[in-house]
Amino acid sequence: MKDELRYIGQKVVEKKIELAKKVDFGTDGQLMQKIAVSKFPLTERVEYRAKLIGYFGEALYEDTEIIKERVSDWAAKAAHVAINDHISLSSTLRGIYSYRTVIWDVFTEELEKRKFAPITMLDVSKIIDPLIDIVCSIIGEEFEKHNHNLMKVAYTALEELSVPVVPLTEGLAIVPLVGNIDTHRAKLIMDVTLHEAAKLKLTDIIFDVSGVPIIDTMVANQLFHIVHALRLLGVKVMLTGIRPEIAQTIISLGMDFSGIQTRASMKQALEEIGILKS
Incomplete structure (x- = not known):
């Protein structure tokens, strides 16, 4: 049995370039279009x-664990190529399954020539199918x-857009805050x-918190740290x-906001600065 597997495996390895050219994605028109304009040259x-076909052949007579590592590396690179070529996951996976057809064509041909035992077909399937599963999984x-x-x-x-820093004049910007403020924000x-x-x-920043619905102890404490960091x-x-x-x-928190100017509204602050006329 091992001799039969080795023979088939070596045949696959010998013919890997020929077999690679037979890998056909013709049933997937979208995939074929993407491949046609790919940055990955056809020869490469x-x-x-x-390489993948060769690994499948080697798996029939080499250490399976070593082949699994090689197959995993191959799959990772193949995924990156597909992603860069904007090929969908479904098309990529369908393409991988076409390798199975190529391998089985070789096996069927040798089976007929050499009169291998039917159980050999099952043994080949037990080795190659899990490798294809690994490729698809990776x-x-x-x-x-x-x-x-x-x-x-x-x-x-999107988060950064939720913290708009709007320059008004040289050295001055406003930060209108809207919505809830948690520790992350x-x-x-x-x-x-x-x-x-x-x-x-910037030399001056105006924080407008009129759009913040709740300013509890935590939020007030966070604002204090932000102000302190800016003052540094x-x-x-x-x-x-x-x-x-x-x-x-x-x-109630005992925070020292004495060095921070406060105004009832943004309009009032801008009027005092002279940017808006009252």
Whole structure:
């Protein structure tokens, strides 16, 4: 039995380039279009397909664990190529299953020539099918990582838009805050404002908190840290939209906001600065 598997495996390895050229994705028109304009040259693509076919052949007579590692590495790179070529996950997986047809064509041919025992077919299947499953699994994982990273980038960009630093005049910007502020968003507000303050060479920032529905102990404490961090950079901070209950919260915490100017509204602050006329 081992001799039969070795013979078939060696035949697959010998013919891997020839077999790679037979890998056909013709039933998937979208995949064929993407491949046609791929940045991955056809010659290199054929050679890369041949590698996987060669691994399938080697698996019939080499250490399976070593082959699994090689197959996993192959799948990871194949996933990155597909992602860069904007090929969908479903098309990529359908393409992988076409390798099975090529391998079985070789096996069927040799089976007829050499009169192998029918059980040999089952043994080949037990070795190669799990490898194809590994390829599909790794590709799926790589696509999932890619999509997760895209979502993370999009979410980060959306978060940063939730902390708009709007320059008004040289050295002055306003930060209108809207919505709830939790610990994560407070850190984001600090990171963005510190970065923009340095980038825009700001000397004054006006935080308008009239759009923040609840300013509890935690939020007030976070605002205090943000203001303190900006003051360390030499940026003067003014808070506008302070409601009576917010003032009470600040006082109850014993926070020293004496060095921070506060105004009832953004309009009042801008009028005092001279940007708006009353």
